[in-house]
Amino acid sequence: MVKVLTACGNGMGSSMVIKMKVENALRGLGQSDFTVNSCSVGEAKGLASGYDIVIASIHLVNELEGRTNGHIIGLDNLMDDAEIKEKLSQVL
Template sequence: MLKVLAACGNGMGSSLIIKMKIEKVLKDMGLDCEVHHASVGQAKSDARNFDLVLVSHMLVNEFSNVGKAKIIGLINLLSEQEIRDKVEAALKS
C-alpha cells in the first residue's frame, strides 16, 4: 500500500482539501493508497514514514532527511492533472 502525505503551509484545513484531491486522483489511477494530511511543520517530522509527500513547490526545500519519501512539489495544489502527472513520474523513478 502506498502511503501519501499532503502538506500545506496554510494549515490543516487547506491540507484536508488537497488530501481529498489526491485521494480522488489516486483512486482514479487504481492505486491502493492511504492518504494523510498535516501542516508543513508536522509533515517535516513525519515525512520519513511516507512514500510520497505532496506540497507546494515553494516548500520542497523545507524537507530534508526524509528517508525513502519522494517529495513532490505542486504549482497548482488543486490541479488533478498536475497531481496525476507528478505522481506517475515519481512512481516511475
C-alpha cells in the same frame, strides 16, 4: 500499500483539499491500496520519513528535503487535478 502525506503551511484547508484530490488521482491511476494523511509543513518535517510520497506546494518542498526516503512532490497549482495526477504517475 502506498502511504502519502499532504502538507501545507498551516495544516488546515489546503492540505485537506490536496488530500482529497490525491485520493481521487490515486483511484484514477488504478491504485486501491493507499492511505493519505494531511498536516502542516512543520508536522510533516517529523512525519515525512514514514511516507512513500510527500506532497506540498512547490515553495514548501525545500523545507522537506532530506526528511524522507520516499518521493517529494512540489505542486505549482494545488487545485490542478491534472498536475496532481501527472506528478503522482511519475513516482508510482
